[in-house]
Amino acid sequence: MTISGKSACAGNCEAPFRLPLNRKDSLFHDEDALFQELERIFDICYGCRRCLNLCNAFPTLVELVDESATMELDSVAKQDYWKIVDNCYLCDLCYATKCPYIPPHEQSVDFPRLMLWAKAFNFSERGASFRDRLLASPGRIGRLATIPLVAQIINAAGNSRSLRSMLHLHPDAPLPACHRDTLRKRRNNLVSSASAAKSVDTGVVLFSTCFGNCNEPDPGDDLCAILEHNAIPVALPEKEHCCGMPRLELGDLDAVEKAGKENIPLLAEWVDKGWSIVAPLPACVLMFKQWLPLLFPDDPLVQKVRGAVFDPFEYLVQRHEEGRLKTDFKHSLGVVSYHLPCHLRVRNTGMNTRDILSLIPGTHVEVIASCSGRGGSYAIKREHYEVSMELARPVVDRVRQVIPDHYGSDCPMAGRQIENGLANGSRAEHPLTLLRRAYGI
Ligand code: SF4
Ligand code: SF4
Known part of the structure; x- marks a missing residue:
C-alpha cells in the first residue's frame, strides 16, 4: 500500500486524486x-x-x-x-x-x-462501546420500531434521563424519533421492480435510507410527491440495507463491506435498466459516491452505482435543464435560510437546492455553508455535545439574524441541530417539504 503517495508526483502538477485505502495490504x-x-x-x-x-x-x-x-x-x-x-x-x-x-x-x-x-x-x-455500536445501527432500531408499540417504547427510552446517562448520551441532545409509519410503508404502492423491468419508462429508484425510512420519513415522501407531479416514475428497491455510513464512522469496515454487498448488486440491476438512484440523505449519497469507491476501487458494480446515485436536488436540476421540471408553483416561500450540509458541499456539485427553490416566485434563498456540528452521532454523545453546539453557532446565529420565513437543511439531522441551537420552538423544514408546499401538492 502506498502510504504517503510521495512517489505519485513530485509536485502539484496533476488533477487531485485520492489514494485507495486497501484493507488487504x-x-x-x-x-x-x-x-x-x-x-x-x-x-x-x-x-x-x-x-x-x-x-x-x-x-x-x-x-x-x-x-x-x-x-x-x-x-x-x-x-x-x-x-x-x-x-x-x-x-x-x-x-x-x-x-x-x-x-x-x-x-x-x-x-x-x-x-x-x-x-x-x-x-x-x-472494538467499540455498546453505545457506539447502538448508535451505528439505525437500520436495526428502525426495523424494531415497526413492531406495534415498540416505536413508542424506543422514543420514551430515548427521552429518559437515566437511560441517557447510562449510555453517555447528552441530556439536551435531540435524539431522532422513530416512526412506525415508515417511508417504505407509506409508499408501498410505488412501481415494483417486476413492473419496472417490463416498463419502457425509466425514472427514480428511491433508496430511502434507514434514517429517511424510519426517523425522518417526510422528506422522502415529499420527494415522491414532487416526482409524481413531474410525471417521473418512482420505484422502491425490493429491499435495502443501511448504506454503512454510521459503521464507517465507527471504523467497522467489515460491516461497511457487508452493507455494500447487500445493496450494490441490487441497485446495479436498476442502473442496468436505465434508472437513477436518489437518496434523501447527503451522507448516504456520499457513501455511494465516495467512500465505497475508495474502499473497493476495483469493484465494477460499485463504480456503476457511483455514477447513477444523485442527491434529490441534483437530480431535479438535471430534469430542469432538460425542460422536464414543472414550474407551476402555487405558493411563494418568502425568505428561506438554507443550510448547505458538508456532505453535500464536499461533492462540489453546485448550489442545486438554492437554484431549484429560487425558481419559485416570491422566494429568496439565503445560503449558509458552515458546518452544523451534527456529524452523524457526534452531536448526541455526552463528550461532544457542547463542542458540536459551538460548531453550530455561526449557522444558528445567521438564522437568528435573517429571521427567515423558513429554515432547513438538505440533511434532516443538521436541521434538527439548528432547531436545537435556536431553542425557540421553531421547526426546521426540509427543502423537499418546502418545494412540495410551493407546488401545492
Ligand atoms: S489544510 Fe488542513 S488538512 Fe491540509 S495540511 Fe493544513 S491543516 Fe492539515
Ligand atoms: S473537517 Fe474535521 S471532521 Fe471533517 S474530515 Fe476533516 S478532520 Fe474530520
Whole structure:
C-alpha cells in the first residue's frame, strides 16, 4: 500500500486524486506504519492550521502540542492521538475545501483517509462501546420500531434521563424519533421492480435510507410527491440495507463491506435498466459516491452505482435543464435560510437546492455553508455535545439574524441541530417539504 503517495508526483502538477485505502495490504494492520503516518500528517497540520475552524480535530491537535513538554509533536503521548481521531466525523471538508497538500502534492495529505485508517485499526484492535455500536445501527432500531408499540417504547427510552446517562448520551441532545409509519410503508404502492423491468419508462429508484425510512420519513415522501407531479416514475428497491455510513464512522469496515454487498448488486440491476438512484440523505449519497469507491476501487458494480446515485436536488436540476421540471408553483416561500450540509458541499456539485427553490416566485434563498456540528452521532454523545453546539453557532446565529420565513437543511439531522441551537420552538423544514408546499401538492 502506498502510504504517503510521495512517489505519485513530485509536485502539484496533476488533477487531485485520492489514494485507495486497501484493507488487504499488510501495512493497513501495522500499528507502527499507522503511527508514523499520523505523526507525519499531524506535524504538517500543526504547522499549517488552515483547518482550525472546521471541526474539533484540529484544535485538539494544536492544544495537545501546545500543552506538551517541548511544545513539539514528538512529546505528545501517542495514546493522545486517539483524541484527535475521535473528534473527526469524516465530513471530508478539510480534504475537499481547504487542503493544498492533497495528492499529487509531494506532502500527500489526506486527513480524512488517515482518520478512517486510524478508526478502522482501532475498531479491529479494540472494538467499540455498546453505545457506539447502538448508535451505528439505525437500520436495526428502525426495523424494531415497526413492531406495534415498540416505536413508542424506543422514543420514551430515548427521552429518559437515566437511560441517557447510562449510555453517555447528552441530556439536551435531540435524539431522532422513530416512526412506525415508515417511508417504505407509506409508499408501498410505488412501481415494483417486476413492473419496472417490463416498463419502457425509466425514472427514480428511491433508496430511502434507514434514517429517511424510519426517523425522518417526510422528506422522502415529499420527494415522491414532487416526482409524481413531474410525471417521473418512482420505484422502491425490493429491499435495502443501511448504506454503512454510521459503521464507517465507527471504523467497522467489515460491516461497511457487508452493507455494500447487500445493496450494490441490487441497485446495479436498476442502473442496468436505465434508472437513477436518489437518496434523501447527503451522507448516504456520499457513501455511494465516495467512500465505497475508495474502499473497493476495483469493484465494477460499485463504480456503476457511483455514477447513477444523485442527491434529490441534483437530480431535479438535471430534469430542469432538460425542460422536464414543472414550474407551476402555487405558493411563494418568502425568505428561506438554507443550510448547505458538508456532505453535500464536499461533492462540489453546485448550489442545486438554492437554484431549484429560487425558481419559485416570491422566494429568496439565503445560503449558509458552515458546518452544523451534527456529524452523524457526534452531536448526541455526552463528550461532544457542547463542542458540536459551538460548531453550530455561526449557522444558528445567521438564522437568528435573517429571521427567515423558513429554515432547513438538505440533511434532516443538521436541521434538527439548528432547531436545537435556536431553542425557540421553531421547526426546521426540509427543502423537499418546502418545494412540495410551493407546488401545492
Ligand atoms: S474530515 Fe471533517 S471532521 Fe474530520 S478532520 Fe476533516 S473537517 Fe474535521
Ligand atoms: S488538512 Fe491540509 S489544510 Fe488542513 S491543516 Fe492539515 S495540511 Fe493544513
